[in-house]
Amino acid sequence: MSRLDVLTQINLLMNQKCKGCKTHYELSKLHGSNFSKIDNHCNKQCDVGKQIQELGKQLTK
Template structure:
């Protein structure tokens, strides 16, 4: 959990791409999540760490 929080604090907060997607799509989190989870290297790392929590 700590690794996920550190990544999000250091890399996700203030991310220009995320901000641009929010401006473009508003509350359509599907579009934003698709980018963050499938295209962003940090998002992919967070996904892998999350999988470890469920094991």
Template sequence: MKSPARKEVLTFVESLMAQYCEGCFLHRQLIKDGGRRKAHQFCISQCTVGQQIKEFGKKLS
């Protein structure tokens, strides 16, 4: 069974992604210009929302 804290973190990350990441113009443009890998790298290294999600991911492992 999952702990309540883990569920809260997952719920928060899902809400962040739904609010900010879905339909992100910059992400779509980076995919067109440089491919999925480049867009993903930008999101996890330079995007403030992506950095927050990365920090929450560290708490899960």
């Protein structure tokens, strides 16, 4: 998969799945600008976040 394909796939996932995420919204309300708490949920607990992380690894190759 080319770099552009990976970036497109990440963009699609974020627009389709992350944009209206109620959990992300609730964590933002609860923790304000403390993005480390929100990122921890998205990167380690959310299936979509895990997919985005795996795609991101392909960008560093």
